[in-house]
Amino acid sequence: MSKVLIFLLALSIEIFSQNIETCQVKFRRVVNYHSSHDTTSGTIYFKNSNFTIIDIKLPINQILFFGKNDLQIYYPIENKLFNIKSKNPFSLPFFLSFLSVIKEDNGLVEPGFQIYNSQKVDDTLFVFWKPPKNLNNILSKQVMKFCNDKLVFSGSYDLNDKLIVYVIYSDHVKYINTSFPLKIRIVQNSSKNQSIEEIEYFQPMFNEKLPENILYFHLPPTVERKDITW
Amino acid sequence: MKFKNIKTISITLFVIFFALAVNSFAQTQDDITKGKMDGEQDAKEDVSSILWIGVGCCTGGFSWLYPEIFDLSVPQTKIVGKSADYMQAYIASYRAEKKSKIQTNSCIGGGIYWGVSVVYVVLVAASVNK
Numbered sequence: 001m002s003k004v005l006i007f008l009l010a011l012s013i014e015i016f017s018q019n020i021e022t023c024q025v026k027f028r029r030v031v032n033y034h035s036s037h038d039t040t041s042g043t044i045y046f047k048n049s050n051f052t053i054i055d056i057k058l059p060i061n062q063i064l065f066f067g068k069n070d071l072q073i074y075y076p077i078e079n080k081l082f083n084i085k086s087k088n089p090f091s092l093p094f095f096l097s098f099l100s101v102i103k104e105d106n107g108l109v110e111p112g113f114q115i116y117n118s119q120k121v122d123d124t125l126f127v128f129w130k131p132p133k134n135l136n137n138i139l140s141k142q143v144m145k146f147c148n149d150k151l152v153f154s155g156s157y158d159l160n161d162k163l164i165v166y167v168i169y170s171d172h173v174k175y176i177n178t179s180f181p182l183k184i185r186i187v188q189n190s191s192k193n194q195s196i197e198e199i200e201y202f203q204p205m206f207n208e209k210l211p212e213n214i215l216y217f218h219l220p221p222t223v224e225r226k227d228i229t230w
Numbered sequence: 231m232k233f234k235n236i237k238t239i240s241i242t243l244f245v246i247f248f249a250l251a252v253n254s255f256a257q258t259q260d261d262i263t264k265g266k267m268d269g270e271q272d273a274k275e276d277v278s279s280i281l282w283i284g285v286g287c288c289t290g291g292f293s294w295l296y297p298e299i300f301d302l303s304v305p306q307t308k309i310v311g312k313s314a315d316y317m318q319a320y321i322a323s324y325r326a327e328k329k330s331k332i333q334t335n336s337c338i339g340g341g342i343y344w345g346v347s348v349v350y351v352v353l354v355a356a357s358v359n360k
């Protein structure tokens with residue numbers, strides 16, 4: 001699981017914040033891993049790389065505040081706050097995969113991926129990427145498939161050319177010049193297990209003012225705090 | 231008659247509150263147990279034994295110190311939508327298992343390094359004596 005979306009881990013949410021001011025989107029995420037089956041739903045509020053809030057409503061009430069190198073997790077019912085600090089930036093693979101379509105290169109150029117080949121068959125375009133040096137020992141290539149200019153597949157191949165992680169994008173909705181996938185399926189294959197994560201997005205709103213209760217959210221003074229170093 | 235009704239209501243309320251308390255405690259325990267199990271399982275899968283035996287071989291087992299010096303990162307996506315009890319149990323058991331696996335395999339690697347070194351020195355000494 002640590003290899004979650006290897007190529008997305010190389011990306012930073014900052015890359016996409018240049019192209020979008022705000023985003024608000026409801027989601028439903030189902031994770032099938034080992035024998036467990038977890039469903040989570042809520043709303044993501046994104047303003048910039050220093051302001052991302054995930055308001056979880058199911059299965060429990062949980063609010064996650066993502067800063068650059070810190071993550072605060074607040075449980076409103078228990079009135080508990082966990083303040084997590086990390087040396088590395090926090091990443092949100094399931095939201096990054098949604099935002100990544102904003103950039104034509106899916107944000108791969110910035111961390112050092114390079115195109116080494118492309119093939120066009122009718123309305124389908126395959127683009128082959130060479131990984132940057134820091135991922136050279138894990139990945140041999142990253143392949144992306146576009147149908148009618150919409151990203152429909154992205155796969156990471158290991159050094160034995162085995163597909164280890166792939167993402168299927170579908171049900172696109174167009175906003176200005178970008179087709180956002182409303183359904184994303186992430187499959188991770190390891191030697192022992194396979195994990196499948198399915199994310200469904202609803203009613204995305206771009207560049208609209210975020211709700212005041214989110215923008216100016218204040219924790220109650222009585223909150224019970226706990227610090228964790230990641 | 232009135233007193234009997236009050237008594238019945240009181241007993242019913244007590245039973246309801248008691249049942250809720252027991253249920254809440256059981257839920258907390260379930261979350262802690264599940265978080266602990268998931269944390270251990272994920273750490274086992276995330277740490278490559280072969281890699282850390284190799285690192286242990288190269289460093290003479292000193293890679294054992296790695297988890298003592300550096301904070302061990304935890305997968306963030308696993309705590310989204312999870313309760314506070316689950317999250318705390320998950321983080322603690324994930325780190326403990328990861329640390330244990332890194333240190334055990336570093337020691338195995340270190341053992342191989344020192345074992346091979348001793349055999350090498352003995353063989354060289356024997357050949358010099360001849």
